[in-house]
Amino acid sequence: MRYRPLDKAAVAERLKTYARKERNFRNPHLTLQMVADAIGVARSTLIKVFSEELHTTFHDYVDNCRLRHSRHLVMLNRGRFSMEHIAVVSGYGSVQTFNRKYKAEYGELPRDTKTNTKTYIKLVIKSV
Numbered sequence: 001m002r003y004r005p006l007d008k009a010a011v012a013e014r015l016k017t018y019a020r021k022e023r024n025f026r027n028p029h030l031t032l033q034m035v036a037d038a039i040g041v042a043r044s045t046l047i048k049v050f051s052e053e054l055h056t057t058f059h060d061y062v063d064n065c066r067l068r069h070s071r072h073l074v075m076l077n078r079g080r081f082s083m084e085h086i087a088v089v090s091g092y093g094s095v096q097t098f099n100r101k102y103k104a105e106y107g108e109l110p111r112d113t114k115t116n117t118k119t120y121i122k123l124v125i126k127s128v
Contacts, residue, residue, distance in 0.1 A: 008048065008049050008052060008053040009053060011039070011041055011045065011046070011049045011053070012049050012053040012054055014039045014040075014041075015035065015039055015046070015049065015054075018035065018038055018039050019061075019065050023069070024038070025062050025065035025066055025069070025091055026066070026069070026089060026090060026091040027091060028091050028092065028093045030062060030091070032046060032047070032058045035058070046058070062091070063101060066090045066091045066092065066101075067090075067101060067102060067105050067106075069090050069091075070086055070087070070090035070092075070098065070102065070110065071102075071106065071110075071113065073086045073089070073090065074086060074110045074113045074114050074117070075113060075114075075117045077114055083095060083098070083099075083110050083111060086098075086110065087099075098110070
């Protein structure tokens with residue numbers, strides 16, 4: 001049997017599709033093994049793909065997906081959802097963790113983003 005080199009780029013694309021399409025990153029109990037099983041690769045292979053192809057770790061990748069999703073919800077919220085609801089549907093187990101990670105990534109709390117977005121929308125509407 002001949003050794004076939006791993007196509008890390010193809011595995012990375014399967015991973016991105018899995019994360020985007022299924023929104024699986026919203027599962028607060030998501031593990032590296034669950035993702036590896038779902039896209040049909042070994043756990044060790046997935047670790048290599050994160051490291052060598054995506055230049056990140058599993059946890060950082062999942063956090064990034066969750067933060068982008070939550071930022072989108074915060075900006076489009078218009079008062080329909082509480083920050084606790086947004087934290088939970090984005091995959092965070094607590095509002096405190098959500099707030100801490102959100103602020104570390106975006107430099108402001110989610111409620112500040114919400115306020116700033118409302119102010120910006122009002123300014124745009126007035127200028128039209």
